Amino acid sequence: EDQVTQSPEALRLQEGESSSLNCSYTVSGLRGLFWYRQDPGKGPEFLFTLYSAGEEKEKERLKATLTKKESFLHITAPKPEDSATYLCAVKDRESGGSYIPTFGRGTSLIVHP
Amino acid sequence: NAGVTQTPKFRVLKTGQSMTLLCAQDMNHEYMYWYRQDPGMGLRLIHYSVGEGTTAKGEVPDGYNVSRLKKQNFLLGLESAAPSQTSVYFCASSPGGRGRYQETQYFGPGTRLLVL
Numbered sequence: 001e002d003q004v005t006q007s008p009e010a011l012r013l014q015e016g017e018s019s020s021l022n023c024s025y026t027v028s029g030l031r032g033l034f035w036y037r038q039d040p041g042k043g044p045e046f047l048f049t050l051y052s053a054g055e056e057k058e059k060e061r062l063k064a065t066l067t068k069k070e071s072f073l074h075i076t077a078p079k080p081e082d083s084a085t086y087l088c089a090v091k092d093r094e095s096g097g098s099y100i101p102t103f104g105r106g107t108s109l110i111v112h113p
Numbered sequence: 114n115a116g117v118t119q120t121p122k123f124r125v126l127k128t129g130q131s132m133t134l135l136c137a138q139d140m141n142h143e144y145m146y147w148y149r150q151d152p153g154m155g156l157r158l159i160h161y162s163v164g165e166g167t168t169a170k171g172e173v174p175d176g177y178n179v180s181r182l183k184k185q186n187f188l189l190g191l192e193s194a195a196p197s198q199t200s201v202y203f204c205a206s207s208p209g210g211r212g213r214y215q216e217t218q219y220f221g222p223g224t225r226l227l228v229l
Contacts, residue, residue, distance in 0.1 A: 032216055043117075043203050043220030044156070087156065091216060100146075100171070101218070105155035 003027060004090050006104035013111050016077045021107045023088030024070040031091040033071050034101060035064050038085045047086075078111045085109070114139050117221035119204050125227045126194045134189040134224050136204030143209030145187040146171075146218065147179060149200040156203065162187055163209060194228045201225050 007022045025033065032051050036044035048057040050066040057064045061082060063074040073086055085108045089101040120135040136145065147159040158171030160179040168179045176198060178190045187206075191198060202225075205218040 034217070036218075036220075041223070043205075043222050044218075046217050046219065049217060089156075089218075100158060100161060101216075103156040105153065 003092070003102045004088055004104035006086075006088050006107050008107060009105070010108045011110070013075075013078055013109070015079055015111055015113050018074070018076045018078070020075070021073040021086055021109070022070060023073070023090075023104055025088075025090045027090055027092035029092065030068075032101075033066055034089040034091075035071070035073055036087040036089065038087055038106070040084075044087055075109070078109075080111045080113050083109055083111045116140065117204055117206055117219050119202075119221040119224050121224060122222070123225045123227075125229065126191075127229050128195060130194050131190070131192050132194065132226075133191075134202055134204075134226075136187040136189070136206075136221060138185055138187075138204075138206040138219070140206060140208075140219065141184070142206035142219070143184075144207045145181065146205045146207075147177070147187065147189045148203045148205065149173065150203060150223075151200050159189065159202075194226075196228045199226060199228045 003026050005024045034049050035047040038044040048064040053068045055066050061076050065072045085106045087106045088104040091101045117138045143164050146161040148156045150156050157173050159177050160171050162168050162181040165184040180188045201223050203223050204221040207218045208215040
């Protein structure tokens with residue numbers, strides 16, 4: 001059973017059409033939740049870290065929120081350059097001292113002009 | 114700073130051949146990781162290291178070996194390549210430690226490996 005589940009798998013939006021990506025997780029105790037952006041043919045690039053329920057982080061058109069069971073990545077008025085795969089990763093307090101994250105499978109976002 | 118670099122960028126191997134992928138980071142990070150990424154599977158951890166001279170198995174370690182003789186380098190070896198090891202391999206590093214923001218991972222550009 002996946003610890004981290006992202007939905008939808010793929011999302012197509014028109015430029016300016018706001019939407020949200022979901023990352024639900026099952027852990028013993030959340031140590032941290034991470035969002036990354038991955039462009040085709042490149043490595044993931046760090047976006048946000050969230051540590052506790054109620055926490056929010058913003059960067060340009062992106063806003064990440066966290067509850068006790070899931071995180072949302074809200075995209076407001078997206079532009080074609082926001083097209084990418086967005087990855088969510090979770091670190092569990094019970095995974096030992098090495099704090100190794102578990103990644104979800106990602107959401108592929110395409111924004112049409 | 115170059116960040117995390119990976120060598121080579123692309124490689125084609127025949128079944129049974131061996132090769133080593135090199136990862137280097139110039140951020141003085143303690144932790145380093147090797148992942149593979151396959152369509153529909155997401156990032157899966159192969160091996161990781163929490164410091165110079167240490168290594169540990171991840172989720173999918175079979176068929177791979179690693180070494181971290183120097184803090185800045187993390188090598189991934191394939192002793193006898195198989196077609197199932199065709200994938201994109203990513204290296205990452207993080208500062209390490211227990212404090213917040215010590216856990217952010219920085220990824221390299223990836224190595225595309227095709228095993229025929």
